[in-house]
Amino acid sequence: MAIAFSRTPDGDIISDHHLIAEVLREALPYIDYLKGKILVIKLGGSTLEHQQVVLQDIIWLSALGARPVLVHGGGPYINEWLKRLQIPTRFENGLRVTDAQTLEVVRMVLLGQVNQGLVLMASQMGGKAIGLCGTDAGLVRARIADERLGFVGEVEEVDPTLVQVLVEQGYIPIIAPLGQGPDGTCLNINADVVAAHLAGALNAEKLIFLSNVVGICRPDGSLISELTEEEALRLIDEGVIQGGMIPKVAACLDALRSVPRVHIVDGREPHVLLRELFTDQGAGTMIVRGTRQPS
Ligand code: ARG
Secondary structure (H helix, E strand, C coil): CCCCCCEECCEEEEEEEHHHHHHHHHHHHHHHCCCCCEEEEEECCCHHHHHHHHHHHHHHHHHHHEEEEEEHHHHHHHHHHHCCCCCCCCECCEEEEEEEHHHHHHHHHHHHHHHHHHHHHHHHCCCCEEECCCCHCCCEEEEEEEEHHEEEEEEEEEHHHHHHHHHHCCCHHHHEEEEEEEEHHHEECCCCHHHHHHHHHCCCCEEEEECCCCCCCCCCCCCEEEEEHHHHHHHHCCCCCCHHHHHHHHHHHCCCHHHCCEEECCCCCCCHHHHHHHHCCCCEEEEEEECCCCC
């Protein structure tokens, strides 16, 4: 076997064995800490193209003893199908106006295409994945968010029992963001919100958003690696966090009431989950509860 060599920043030559030892030394405490802990991971619709690498990392996490639970979106796929079927799309405050016909497409795409696609791929890679919908066994109960939006729900209550039973047995639940509305109707719910509520109900250790941004950035584009709840609120006030980032950060801040750490990482980056979870520095933005202790 060929032995590869690398150089340290000082120019010293080190062999791969040293590199591996270093990676392990950094990772082992985190591997230990995540054992038995529930991690709710939200896969944004825009990261689904990269689902193979993401699922690979998730299967590793599960093999290492963590308990990952996935919630996925599917926006781009829903848009594509609505376009193909010539059904007009309308958004209000970032929420899709969902009439009966649109709801039919949303269900078809989320369940038939995205959820089953993820489950099939994870299973092919050897993961014990199982597909769920928020309407299964009272998992997500919802109410109509606003009559004008049609079949769009806001979360009323999450019953985590089914998911708890599954993760205890080593399954990886993959959940489509639909909820059971009044009179047994099905409602379309924002996946970030479902993930945040689920993380709370499951007492998750972490909520991790995989999307198509590197994390929260400063105005000059540089990444903010870590910030507290209070700092995040200030950045919203100061206009540093703006546009589409605001609802996501708001969902993170909401989630911090019940989850100690929320992470935002770029799902297009290879093995971003492993780098965020098993290194000191991480790969995206981590938001922690409370205010920073003066040093
Ligand atoms: N791996 C550690 C954890 O998961 C630290 C992550 C730090 N991440 C960051 N973006 N600063 O808790």
